[in-house]
Amino acid sequence: MGKAQKEHSILIPAIAKKTYDRLKSDIKFRRLTSNMKQAMKTLRSPFVRAELLHREVDRELKTLFKDPLVKKHVSCEAGCTACCHTQVSVTNDEATLLARKILNKEADVNLGKLYIQGIAENEADEFYKIPYHMRACIFLNESGLCSVYDDRPAVCRTNNVVSDPVECSTEEGIEKPIRLLNTPTADMLIAGAFMASLENGTLQNMVWKALIRLKEARKDKKLANRPLPNGENSL
Numbered sequence: 001m002g003k004a005q006k007e008h009s010i011l012i013p014a015i016a017k018k019t020y021d022r023l024k025s026d027i028k029f030r031r032l033t034s035n036m037k038q039a040m041k042t043l044r045s046p047f048v049r050a051e052l053l054h055r056e057v058d059r060e061l062k063t064l065f066k067d068p069l070v071k072k073h074v075s076c077e078a079g080c081t082a083c084c085h086t087q088v089s090v091t092n093d094e095a096t097l098l099a100r101k102i103l104n105k106e107a108d109v110n111l112g113k114l115y116i117q118g119i120a121e122n123e124a125d126e127f128y129k130i131p132y133h134m135r136a137c138i139f140l141n142e143s144g145l146c147s148v149y150d151d152r153p154a155v156c157r158t159n160n161v162v163s164d165p166v167e168c169s170t171e172e173g174i175e176k177p178i179r180l181l182n183t184p185t186a187d188m189l190i191a192g193a194f195m196a197s198l199e200n201g202t203l204q205n206m207v208w209k210a211l212i213r214l215k216e217a218r219k220d221k222k223l224a225n226r227p228l229p230n231g232e233n234s235l
């Protein structure tokens with residue numbers, strides 16, 4: 001899902017990249033990308049940046065889904081987990097948001113599985129060598145639902161299939177061509193967030209790295225707040 005493509009050393013999800021290349025000469029659409037880029041650079045908190053992207057993408061999808069034709073043609077249903085067995089592109093901020101949920105014990109995940117999935121880094125071929133059951137997103141619960149639904153990555157939000165859902169399965173280790181709902185506005189916003197991000201990559205790899213980073217930061221904070229032996233407050 002959203003296999004990332006490289007542009008000027010910035011990984012942008014494939015669908016968003018395609019839309020960006022198609023619409024970047026249109027001032028109205030280009031502005032969406034540059035406004036999102038600007039907003040991302042102004043905000044300091046990774047959590048606030050990720051939430052802003054998700055809010056803006058949701059707003060656009062809500063508008064699209066008001067059209068009864070869209071509802072009629074999207075074949076995704078709760079419990080279908082096909083796209084949750086693929087690599088998902090995330091920004092560093094989105095990965096940090098998800099890693100915080102794990103550290104705060106708001107998401108019960110299998111870290112061993114995340115480690116195995118993360119080894120494939122951004123290489124789809126390596127990822128699809130992992131057995132199907134081990135490829136399931138660590139946030140997919142036993143009922144086949146997303147356990148971090150409100151904080152799921154932007155590309156999980158825009159991934160609405162309009163072709164036969166049978167084609168979505170990657171059980172054989174290959175991604176078959178599928179058709180997705182056109183989400184040009186959301187794609188341009190996603191492109192902006194990915195361009196502004198220092199690092200992007202697959203959820204499987206980025207969440208692992210974010211976990212290590214957050215753990216270190218928490219350890220440092222704890223050390224910094226520990227009272228000094230002579231009773232003075234540190235920092």
Ligand code: SF4
Binds near residue numbers: 139152
């Ligand atoms: S974050 Fe949620 S929606 Fe996205 S791949 Fe994982 S389980 Fe599926």
